[in-house]
Amino acid sequence: MKRTIVLAAMLASLTCQARVDAEWKSPLPAHKAWKGEKVSAIVSVSASEPQEGLRLESGDLVCGKSVIDASCVSLNFLSEIVGDELLEQYNQCGGRDTVNYRPVYAADLIDDRKEARLEAGKTQPVWMSVSIPSDAVPGRYRGTVSIRDSRKVLTTLKYSLRVCDRTLPPLSESPFHLDLWQNPYAVARFHDVPLWSREHFEYMRPVMKLLADAGQKVITATIMDRPWNGQTEDPFGPMVTKIKRADGSWLYDYTVFDKWVEFMMSLGIDGQINCYTLIPWALTFDYFDQASDSKASVYAEPGSGEYEAYWGGFIRDFAAHLRQKGWFDKTYIAMDERPQKAMQAVLDLIDRVEPEFKVALAGSYHEQIADRIDDLCIAFGEEYPAGVVEARRKAGLISTYYTCCSEKYPNTFIASNPAEASWLPLVALSRDVDGYLRWAYNSWTENPMKDARFRTWAAGDCYMVYPGGLSSVRFERLKEGLQDYSKASILLDEWGRGTRKSAALEAALKLFTREELSANGPERALEALRKAMD
Numbered sequence: 001m002k003r004t005i006v007l008a009a010m011l012a013s014l015t016c017q018a019r020v021d022a023e024w025k026s027p028l029p030a031h032k033a034w035k036g037e038k039v040s041a042i043v044s045v046s047a048s049e050p051q052e053g054l055r056l057e058s059g060d061l062v063c064g065k066s067v068i069d070a071s072c073v074s075l076n077f078l079s080e081i082v083g084d085e086l087l088e089q090y091n092q093c094g095g096r097d098t099v100n101y102r103p104v105y106a107a108d109l110i111d112d113r114k115e116a117r118l119e120a121g122k123t124q125p126v127w128m129s130v131s132i133p134s135d136a137v138p139g140r141y142r143g144t145v146s147i148r149d150s151r152k153v154l155t156t157l158k159y160s161l162r163v164c165d166r167t168l169p170p171l172s173e174s175p176f177h178l179d180l181w182q183n184p185y186a187v188a189r190f191h192d193v194p195l196w197s198r199e200h201f202e203y204m205r206p207v208m209k210l211l212a213d214a215g216q217k218v219i220t221a222t223i224m225d226r227p228w229n230g231q232t233e234d235p236f237g238p239m240v241t242k243i244k245r246a247d248g249s250w251l252y253d254y255t256v257f258d259k260w261v262e263f264m265m266s267l268g269i270d271g272q273i274n275c276y277t278l279i280p281w282a283l284t285f286d287y288f289d290q291a292s293d294s295k296a297s298v299y300a301e302p303g304s305g306e307y308e309a310y311w312g313g314f315i316r317d318f319a320a321h322l323r324q325k326g327w328f329d330k331t332y333i334a335m336d337e338r339p340q341k342a343m344q345a346v347l348d349l350i351d352r353v354e355p356e357f358k359v360a361l362a363g364s365y366h367e368q369i370a371d372r373i374d375d376l377c378i379a380f381g382e383e384y385p386a387g388v389v390e391a392r393r394k395a396g397l398i399s400t401y402y403t404c405c406s407e408k409y410p411n412t413f414i415a416s417n418p419a420e421a422s423w424l425p426l427v428a429l430s431r432d433v434d435g436y437l438r439w440a441y442n443s444w445t446e447n448p449m450k451d452a453r454f455r456t457w458a459a460g461d462c463y464m465v466y467p468g469g470l471s472s473v474r475f476e477r478l479k480e481g482l483q484d485y486s487k488a489s490i491l492l493d494e495w496g497r498g499t500r501k502s503a504a505l506e507a508a509l510k511l512f513t514r515e516e517l518s519a520n521g522p523e524r525a526l527e528a529l530r531k532a533m534d
Contacts (some may be wrong), residue, residue, distance in 0.1 A: 001321060003162045004500065018048070018347070019148060020051060020054075020118075020154040020155050021044075021045070021046050021047070021155065022041060022043055022044065022045045022145070022147050022155045022156075022157050022398060023043070023044050023157070023302075023489070024041060024042075024044070024157065024159070025039050025041075025042040025043060025044035025125060026041055026042045028040075028128075028161055029158070029160055029303055029530065030146060030318065031162075031530045031531065031533070031534045032162045032163070032534055033130075033132055033161060033162065033163050033164070034163075034164060034166045034168040034285060035132055035133065035134050035135070035136050035138075035163060035164075035165075035166065035167045035168065035275055035489060036132060036133075036134040036167050036168040036169065036170065036292060037132050037162070037168045037268050037483055037487075038129055038130070038131045038132070038479070038480075038483070039129070039130050039132070040127065040128060040129045040130075041128045041159075042078075042125050042126065042128070042478065043075075043125070043126040043128055043145060044123050044124075044125055044126075044158065045121045045123065045124045045125075045126060045147055046118070046121070046122065046124070047118045047119075047121075047122075048120060048121070049120050049488050050117070050118065050119055051117070051118040051149070051154075052116075052117055052149070052179050053115045053149050053150050054115060054117070054118055054124070054147060054149060054154075055114065055147075055149065056075035056076075056077070056126060056146070056147065056148075057076055057145070057146040057148060057152070057153075058073035058128075058143065058144070058145055058146070058353065059143055059144040060143065060144070061073070061130070061141035061143035061161060062141060062142055063137065063139035063140055063141040063163075064139065066136070066137035066139060066439075068103060068130070068132065068133060068136055068141055068143075069345060070143075072131045072132065073128065073129070073130050073131075073135060073143070073145075074127075074128070074129045074131075075126055075127075075145065076106070076110045076111055076112065076126065076127045076128075077111045077113055077124060077125075077126055077127075078107035078109065078111065078125040078126065078127050078336070078473065078494075079108075079109040079115045079448075080105050080106065080107050080108075080109075081105070081106055081107075081108045081109055081450065081451070081452050081459075082103055082104075082105060082414075082450060082451040082452065082459070083103070083104040083105070083106055083413065083414025083415050083452050083453060083458075083459035083460055084096060084101040084102065084103060084104055084414070084415065084453050084458060084459045085101055085102050085103075085104050085415055086097075086408050086413060086415050086416075086458055087100075088408060089408055090381075090407055090408050091404035091406055091407075091408070092404060092405045092406075092407075092408060092411075092413065092457055092458035092461065093404075093406060093456070093457060094456065094457075095455065095456065095460055096453070096454070096455065096456065096457065096458065098453070099209040103261060103453075104414060104415045104459070106415065106473075106474070107125045107159060108414060108460075108472045108473050108474060109271055109449065109466055109472060110127045110154065110471045110472060110473065110476065111469060111470065111508075112468070112470060113362060114465045116212050117282060118204065119314055121322045121386075122379065122485045125391075126175070127473065127476070128145065129420075129476070130143075130161060131369070132161075132163055134167055136163050137163075138163050138164055138165040139162075139163060140160055140161070140162050140163075141161045141162075141163060142158065142159070142160045142161075142162065143158075143159055143160075143161070144156050144157065144158055144159075145157045145159065145217075149476055151492075155266075166487075166490075168483060168486060168487060168490075169486065170213075170215075171213065171214050171215035171479065171482050171483065171486070172212060172213060172214075172215050172268055173215075174215045174482065174485070174486050175434075175489075176425065176428070176434075176436075176482055176485055176486070177217050177218075177398055177400050177434040177435025177436075178214065178216050178218075178237065178434065178435055178436050178482070179216070179217060179218040179272075179274070179377070179400065179436070179437040179438075180211060180216060180437070180438045180441035180464065181220045181437075181438070181440055181441055181443075182208065182211065182219070182225060182264075182440070182441050182442060183220075183232065183234060183336050183440070183442050183443040183444075184200070184204060184222045184234060184260065184500070185234040185235065186232070186233065186234040186442055186443055186444045186463075187200065187203050187204045187207060187442070187467070188200050188203075188234075189233075189234045189444075190203075190444055190448070190467050191203045191467070196256055196259060196260075197235070197298075201259075201263055203269070203467075203468075204263070205469075206468060206469025207312065207442055207465060207468075208263075208264060208267050208269070209267050209469065209471050210465055210469050210471060210475075211269065211465075212264075212267040212268040212269045213268075213340040214475070214478070214479050214482065215482060216271070216306065217263045217269070217271035217272055217435070218261050218271065218272045218273070218274050219258060219260070219261055219265075219269055219270075219272065219273045219274065220276070221239050221257060221261065221273055221274065221276070222236045222237065222238060222239050222275070222276050222277075222283060223238065223239060223240045223257070223275045223276065223277070223314075223318070224238050224240075224277065224280060224286060225237055225238045225274075225286040226280065227276040227277040227280045227281070227336075228276075228280070228281055228336070229280065229281040229282045231281075231456065231500070232440070232443040232462060233443065233444060233445055233446060233454070233462070234443065234444070236276075238256075238286060239254075239256045239257040239260055240252055240253065240254055240256070240257050240314075240318075241253040241255075241256075241288060242286065242288065242314065243287065243288045243290060244287050244288070244289050244291075245290050246291045247292045250313050250314070250317070252314060252317050252318070252321070254318075254321050258325065258484075258512045260272055261325075261327065261350070262484060265285070270330075271330065272330050272331075272332060272375070273327060273331045273332065274332050274334035274360050274375070275332065275333055275334055276333060276334050276336065276463045277333075277334055277335050277336060278302075278311055278333055278335065278346050278349075279302060279335050279338045279342050279343070279346055283299055283300060283301055283450075284297045284298070284299050285297060285298050285299075285300060285310050285311075287310075298310060302341075302342045302343075302345035302346050302349075303342075303345035303348075303349075307342050307345075307349075308349055311349065312349065312351050312352075312353050315349070315350060315353045315354050315357065316353050316354060319354045319356075319482045328356075329358075331357075331358065332357075332358040332359060332360040332374060332375055333346075333350065333357055333359050333360070334359075334360040334361070334362075334375075335359070335360070335361045335362075335363070336361075336362050336363065337362065337364075338361070338363060338365040340366040340368065340369060341380060342533070343361065343366065343369055343517070344368070344369060346359075347359065347369060347372050349435035358374040358375070359373055359374055359375070360373070360374065360375035360376075360377075361373045361375070361376055361377065361489035362377040362381065362402055362437055362439075363377075363378070363379075364378060364379070365378045365382055365384060365385075365388075367385075367521070370392075371392075371395075371397075373397070373487040374397050374398065375397070375398040376392070376397070376398065376399055376400070377399075377401060377402050377404075377437045378400075378401055378402070379401065379402060379404070379406065380401055380402065380406075380407055380427070380514075381406065381407070382401075382411070382440050383431065383513075384399060384431075384433070388492070389431075389432055389434075390432075391435055393434070398433040398434050398435075399433050399434050400428070400433055400434050400436060400437055401431065401433055401436060401437070402436065402437035402438065402439070402441050402462070403424065403436075403438065404438075404439055405456075405457040405458060409517060410423050410424055410427070410514075410517060410522065411460075411461075412438070412459075412461075412464055412474045412478065413425075413458045413459060413461060414452045414458075414459040414460035415458065415459065415460070416460070416474070417521060417522060418474055418476075418477045419477060419521070419522040419523055419526060420517075420522050421474045421475070421478040421480075421481060422477045422478065422480045422481035422484065422522065422526055423478035423481060423512065423517070423522035423525065423526060424476055424478065424481055424486060425478070425481035425482045425484070425485040426481055426484060426488070426509065426512050426525070426526070426529060428485065429485050429488055429489065429512075430509045430510065430513075432511035434503065438464070440461065440462045440463055440464075441463065441464055441465065442463050442464070442465055443462040443463055444463050444466075444467065445462055448463060448466055448467060449466060449467065460464070460474065464478070465523060479499060484526070484529060484530065484533075487533055488505060488509070488529065490507065491505060491533055492506075504528075504531075504532035505529070505532040505533060507528070508525065508528035508529040508531075508532045509529065509530070511524065511528055511529075512525050
């Protein structure tokens with residue numbers, strides 16, 4: 001649907017005709033929306049002449065005598081972010097320069113500006129979302145979106161939305177194991193405030209609340225300095241200070257760790273604490289040496305005497321502290337893409353010192369140690385052996401998968417098809433695993449509001465949301481996929497797998513494969529799934 005309005009303006013006795021058009025670039029879903037669901041669309045606005053002070057307005061959605069208030073509709077201008085092109089088939093890792101990787105521009109940032117300037121002949125996309133109340137009356141609702149300036153409405157779009165008599169619980173209540181790694185250090189740098197100050201936590205609040213509302217289950221904590229060797233723009237520091245006294249004994253300060261965990265829990269992210277790490281990329285471990293009154297470090301390989309001397313006492317003391325705080329049962333010692341031999345040495349140490357400590361690993365599947373990993377996450381390109389996930393689930397263990405720079409697709413790069421973000425959670429349901437991990441939620445680049453390019457990986461790899469708690473098209477599409485995961489799970493539980501009623505839905509889930517994605521993109525599988533749930 002499309003409407004056009006012609007404005008007449010007098011400039012120095014000349015009449016200037018300006019035309020503003022608005023149309024649906026991507027309409028609201030044609031399928032029935034559930035109560036409690038959030039559905040989105042993109043509106044495209046253009047003008048024949050420059051237009052100042054464009055504003056957006058929504059009316060109520062009306063179905064007979066039933067009304068969904070206009071406050072449930074959000075309309076936001078999209079801002080363009082600079083990214084870079086994707087070249088290799090399945091690998092976007094390694095150095096990226098501006099010569100071999102041409103820039104790509106994508107309207108990704110869902111902005112909070114109230115007005116926009118529209119250049120002649122240019123298009124301004126608008127992100128529209130409707131949050132359907134959980135008590136909405138089922139039926140077909142009709143509403144309007146208006147584009148106006150400071151004086152009058154310039155053009156209006158009409159739309160309709162079908163609401164069915166099913167209710168979707170909030171994503172925060174979903175069983176989906178979502179694990180997007182947070183970077184508090186990036187927030188302090190971007191806003192130029194002291195680490196762990198009151199201002200720092202206030203700037204983090206909207207960013208982390210956005211994550212909590214998406215159903216995040218895990219707090220990312222660092223128990224040593226630079227567990228990933230400072231690979232991001234803002235290296236992760238230690239949230240626990242290790243102090244070696246002059247007499248050789250050890251003291252541990254958990255002040256920062258406690259503040260961070262308590263803050264995240266206050267936002268609703270309270271299911272799990274993953275502590276990185278006992279096996280960093282560089283086997284150098286930090287501490288403060290009282291004898292020399294200075295920072296120091298020690299190099300130690302897993303299994304060595306130096307390694308056990310450094311970590312053994314900490315593991316014991318950390319466990320006692322966690323028990324005192326009531327957090328021990330939800331805390332995991334976490335490792336990232338570490339080799340089996342090193343993992344074996346760490347597991348043996350933990351078993352000797354504190355065998356009840358849980359362990360997490362994001363990396364390859366190692367049959368010899370898999371049953372000792374409480375939270376195991378393997379790469380998208382791998383699959384769990386038959387029967388392993390079900391056996392782990394019965395034992396109370398978590399099994400998920402992750403994507404990173406290794407995949408050209410599916411992914412959430414600036415240059416990715418945004419529908420791939422919706423596709424990712426459904427892979428978990430298709431493979432019958434518990435959830436999805438992404439290594440970077442907000443490891444912002446130097447200028448994240450304008451340029452997502454980074455020296456090492458494809459643009460967008462480092463972050464999915466923006467400073468100030470501003471969301472992105474990629475993150476909102478991921479949440480769409482999380483909603484679809486919940487809806488499909490509810491229906492499969494109700495209908496039963498292998499039944500006539502579930503046949504179309506189960507057939508659609510079989511389309512969530514790399515081969516199907518390569519051949520037809522993400523849209524075919526998503527459309528089939530949503531049609532099967534209609």
